[in-house]
Amino acid sequence: MPEGHTIHRLADDHNRDFSGQQLLVCSPQGRFEDGSKKLNGQTLRSVEAIGKHLLYRWEKHTLHVHLGLYGKFRRHSMPLPEPRGQVRLRVIGETLAFDLNGPTACELLTASEIKTLKNRLGADPLRTDTDPDSAWRKISRSRSSIGGLLMDQSVIAGVGNIYRSEILYLLGIHPSRQGNTLSESEFMALWELTVSLLKIGKRYNRIITTHPDEIGKPRTRMNRDERLWIYKKPACIRCGTPIQSWKIAARTVYACPTCQPQT
């Protein structure tokens, strides 16, 4: 279950383990039968992450994968296990393989479809070719809530429901504040924090927003509860105020009414 950090980590891992190799591709579940036949035996050139989307560049085709809420990759070494559950896609390399279960999207895209996809995605905090100013322009002109804007992939691509609540809590910004009430310095702080938190998430392959001094230690024993400030918490860690939760953009958002004043 992925936000942008997971996707970028997967792109790096799959690049390292599979790019440059001629790969066997199949669809044990059968729902990607046609596509997998076109990819089978082809060489994977590279893997690219944009927001929560993965693009696998093969010799003649580009595979688009979006995990959605349920999609999962499983990594295997030889000998390969039997497919577990509904395996949409199995890719087999020289020494490693992966299975893909339950993705929202697993499809071959044309060049123009790729362009359309990229055009509808906003600034990606984990890419170097990104333009935070485009996000600032959209946010500063919007009367939508910042909690909604952070989930809008055409504004910032890669932030999901956990990071949304964590970022706004750390900045002391109430999720219901309208985008156009943010100052430019508030936005800059938001962007910088988002970049740094997603980088940490990518490096450790998990969302960590607390204990920044513990993060550098390789074998930190933080459990999930200790890695987050506010997501699904009953009370504010800093002030003890009961955490409020409600829906914005069809997802539950969490905020401390004391640390994140409405105005």
Next chain:
DNA sequence: ATAATATGGTGAT
């Protein structure tokens, strides 16, 4: 055994 839940997104209304 069955229900509820989940870090996401689309398309209709």
Next chain:
DNA sequence: TCACCCTATTATC
């Protein structure tokens, strides 16, 4: 704003 899609895991009975 809502219904719906996709699947696995966890919670509840």
